[in-house]
Amino acid sequence: MRSKIDIDWKQIDEIILRYENDKEALLMIMQDISDIYNFVPPEIVPVLAEKLGVRKSHIFSVATFYKTISLVPRGKFIVHVCTGTACHVRGAEKVMDALKADFKTQEGGTTTDGLFTLEGVRCIGCCASGPVMTVNKETHGGLDRSSALKVIENYRNISS
């Protein structure tokens, strides 16, 4: 399994070193790698296994257990539509439907231009502002279909 990106191995080493090669920090190490590439490139797995002293199978079991880790490439912008209870009763599904139609993809999918990945997240703790979504680390609240699409349009514009 190889992805098509160049990996900055020095940076990966720095991350592992930051956690002192501690195998208990595996999940956090993968989260930090995700922050750079928006996913964990599978070619890093053998290196991680070596440096942390764990089996590759262990790394795959952790990577597939936790939702924040993806082993396949994701878009430049990761759109998390909150589907927590408070957002659900206020119409999060309508926002999700609108984005699915706009992105022409299902939940978990990435747009063909590689710009957006659409994911549902179970509560981001901004319940009073629901329905809410986050785009990378920015939070947008009080959404409905049209305002959600407007937010996406802004991201589309800044990246073109």
Add this chain to the structure above:
Amino acid sequence: MAKLQNREALEKLRNSLQAKSQKSQKLISLCAGSGCGAYGTAKVHTVLQEELAKHNLQEKVQVKLTGCHGFCEKGPIMVIHPEGVFYPQVTPEKVPDIVKTTLIGQQLVDKLIYKDPVTKKKISHEHEIPFYKLQKRIIFGNNGLIDPTSIDDYIAVGGYAALTKALFDLTPQDILSEIKKSGLRGRGGGGFPTGIKWESCRRHEGQRYVICNADEGDPGAYMDRSLLEGNPHSVIEGMIIGAIAIGSNDGYVYVRHEYPLAVTNLTMALRSARSLGLLGKNILGSGFDYDIRISRGGGAFVCGESTALMSSLEGKPGRPRAKYVHTVEKGFREGPSNLNNVETWANVPVIINQGAAWYAGIGTEKSKGTKIFSLVGKVVNTGLVEVPMGTTLRQIIFDIGGGIPKKKKFKAVQTGGPSGGCIPEQFLDLPVDFDELSKVGSIMGSGGMIVMDQDTCMVDVARYFVDFLKDESCGQCNPCREGLKNMLDILTDICQGRGKEGDIDLLEELGMMMQKFSLCGLGTSAPNPVLTNILYFRHEYEAHIRDKKCPAGICKPLFHYEIDAEVCTGCHVCFQKCPQEAVAGDKKKPHSIHQDKCIKCGICYDGCKFDAIKIC
């Protein structure tokens, strides 16, 4: 910062900080919690600094970016102290007016004053607003007064005084008995007496761990997030006191990756506590060592369960185990481990400062103190509210929350997250505490309170929770894994119009099986949302199954929209808003809907000011 060598040094620092803060006459507290942040606090802050500079006011007016004030609905929130002038929904454009009129002119900006949505009265001061007035904010109150990134602020409001008391005036045994006497019970939802948990952990030999559960997974609950973001030192102080009582020198906070601001503020707080000598080796010269590390979770709900959390802390998948041996005996790294939730830890310094007797004077017979609830969903004032245990649902939802918006009818309130249930109107006068809500089939849980109105379909809500839990089940045990999958299939069928006689009985049977035989708390409590739902809203299930109707208009195959020709004014709004061009009609004449074009998106229904669109 130099390390404080003893308690006198801390008191000296506190006195100098208090003297300094009294010097500046005005303090603007601007909420920078996640809720207000989403509405644009950062821009407001920039403009505010510019305006103050323009009028040469930087010296006289202090600006604080604080944690969550609780009234998230009205964000960004600005409060001007000492008077407590309250401005909601502050945008950058409103700032020059506020600076000129209120700070310089000492007058209120009339058009920016908060208007109570129920009485329509204008209320200018924070403490007079019904949302705040009826609360008792002993845990959450300091959030609006301190900058969470400044340890000085926490010390100035009396922070770490409880720690010095615990270190120098009390023995570990004294602390244990104080916490026991206070009646504090675990705020994460279990309600286990905290003092008893600590005591049993202390009884077991070995490297002990004192851990904070900040994996706030219940959808619709965010009080732990706001405490960690807004007042991280209160949680740290509570944990150190716990570590003294239990005899531990190693601690962890397990926090959700989805809470980046909480992680940042907590990291900063730990660093500054360490540099002042309040954390680490030889705390305040007492000879006691304790340090805390952060571990970030990965978006797995089951990791809120104690054994799963500890497995995750060890860098493994967070799968729970059977608890024949409790974690207080063998938990993290096989050592005796004491796990408490964020809010529980934040209660500890208050109890040590004010005394167990004072604390036990608040609340009900078996549930002491206050509880923070996240009041959200279909309610006018949404946000975080802290009330004494025993406050009724009606007081919380209607007096503090202002009732249901748009004159709609209250249907139910969901408490306790995916382990809880939906409580109908006839129980609104129940006092909320650990025991009362469980009598009607729900639980108080960690404090999520999601209000539902007439437009909420209860079968859909049950399906929602089961769908959530099916995703989050770790899959180890059969009853939970297969039970949830089958429940979801049945509920989805009912929502899609394929429900059949006998489905309700089957759901109940499956539910009882899961309650009895699942491995961990996730599975045993998973059927609760479905079972309470059937108990109180059986008629909605029957309408779906027998009449093939969804009375709330949520399950798309089971309803359609029609326009009531007698009510429709022909305002043309629905005609313009419909994305499918499914509405027909001329202006000022009754409209109608082409059913074959309609996708039931509900835009017309939500947009009609005359209630002319009916669910049929």
